[in-house]
Amino acid sequence: METFAKNLVLPLELSAVGKIAWALRQGLTYFISVLSRGMKEGLGLFALIQHIHGLAAIPVVKSDSQAAINISSMYGLLRRIRRIDLRLCWVQETLREQRSLLKWVPGLENVADIFTKSTIQRISYGRHLEMLGIVEKRAPTTVFESGEGEWDDERICTAFGKVVDLSVLEELESLLESVDPSVAWLVVQFCTSAESNMGKVACELRGVEVIRIIERENGLADETIAVLRSHIEQLRSLTVNVLIWWSIPCTGGCTWQYIHRQREGYTSHLRRLWGIQRKLFSGFQVLCREVEGMSVGCLNPLLAIEWPKTCQCWHWKTTKSFLVKHHRVVETAIVHGCSLGLVDQRGVAIRKIWRVDTDLHVLRETLEECRCDGGHPHSESFDLKETQHYTVEMCKKILSCLP
Structure with a gap:
């Protein structure tokens, strides 16, 4: 208790921790309820510290x-937060009388998350422990003993491919922090290669930066999503427009899978692949979700989802539900690769058809113009894997149209 109190007094700050942290945070009512309880406990704790140590x-x-x-800093009540009227009035009065202060903190810096988030999110978990002045000591384990030593939760999760190396996360954070706040656009290209053409084209344009999320950052990891979401909110608060370009491999949704499923054992492989794709899409939904209580155009990033037109992933219930319930209208553009310089090794045009769903209207209008004019032959023999890369011309179209 003494160490905990000391760490609270020195920075003169209190985060909503302890028994108040487990409260459900699914709506604005819960947030304000937690704030009031945190403020009450904070006032009581600081009164105790002042009585013992004489610190004002x-x-x-x-x-x-x-x-x-925002609502706590206002004066008066709102219809949408009934049942906690007295709590809100007390919080507003406490702030007006300057008996307590209320500040915003990025999700990654909120130490209350240590009570509500999984401890396998090592970068945030370790930071929260350090902020609270807590030293973690593990008891010896006997359950997962092996010839290589003891297995803690990090090693177990690494074995399942769910943990990103700490140095990789720190590098990603550094990359996000280096984004110029005066830049007009940041494009986060999710599930791409380290040499993607979109990143190369961005280097030639002013006012736009591209950050690639490649295999080493592991889009399946909650830590990666948490780091991205926190910095996206921060950049949006600095008026940087953010577009999340989603282009995960369409292997699990390819129509060829109907043929491959006839092979023995392939169905189980396909189900594992579907599970990975659904997990990736779940992380994407977290990145794109609206900020609670804020206007649609405020902190919320824009999105673009790209798959081949015939990809079965478009017909998944999770995909259709997300597109329908998204807080902005999502429009569809059909893009013909041959109109954007997609050719085989002999230089013959390839008529690959992409579908891009986006809530950025100007992007949809730009891509919708990219249609085959019918004035050239199409290749019937090409390496299908090579068509997964966007052409330079396509990347220029995408990035140049950003307002």
Whole structure:
């Protein structure tokens, strides 16, 4: 208790921790309820510290809900937060009387998450422990003993391919922090290669930067999604437009899978592949979700999903539900690769048809113009894998149309 109190007094700050952290945070009502409880405990704790040590200070309560902070800083009640009227009035009065302060904190810096998030998110978990002044000591384990030593939760998750190396996450954070806040657009290209043409084209254009999320960052990892989401919100608050370009491999949704499933044992392989793709899509939904209580155009990033037109992933319930329920209207563009310089090794045009769904209207209009004019032959013999890369011309179309 003494160490905990000391760490609270020195920075004169209080984060919503302890028993208040487990409260459900699915709506604005819950956020304000947690704020009021955190503020009460903070005032009580600081009164105790002042009585014992004679330190005069006020608690600084931090929250990652900007909407809750805005409403708490207002005067009066709102219809949509009934049942907690007295709590809200008390919070507003406490702030007006300057008995406590209320500040916003990025999700990755909110130490209350240590009570609500999985401890396998090592980069945030370790940071939260350090912020709280807690030293973690593991008891010896006997369950997963092996010839290579003890197995902790990090090694177990690594075995399942779910943990990203800490140095990789730190490098990703550094890359996101290096984004010029005066740049007009940041494009996050999800599940791509380290040498993608979109990244190369961005180097030739002003006002736009591209960050590639490749295999080493592992889009399946919750840590990667948490780092991205936190920095995306921060960049949006600095008025940087963010477009998340989603282009995971379409292997699991390819129509050829109907033929491959006839092979013995292939169905189980396909199901594992579907599981990975659904997990990736789940992370994508987290990146694109709206910020609680904020207007649609405020902190929320824009999106673009690209798969071949015939990919079965478009017909998954999760995909269709996401596109219908998304907080902005999502439009579809059909793109012909041959109109954008997609050719085989002999230089013959390839008529690959992409479908791009986006909530950025100007992007949809630009891509919809990319149709085959019918004035050239199409290749019937080409390496299908090579067609997964966007042409330079296509990347220029995408990035140049960003307003």
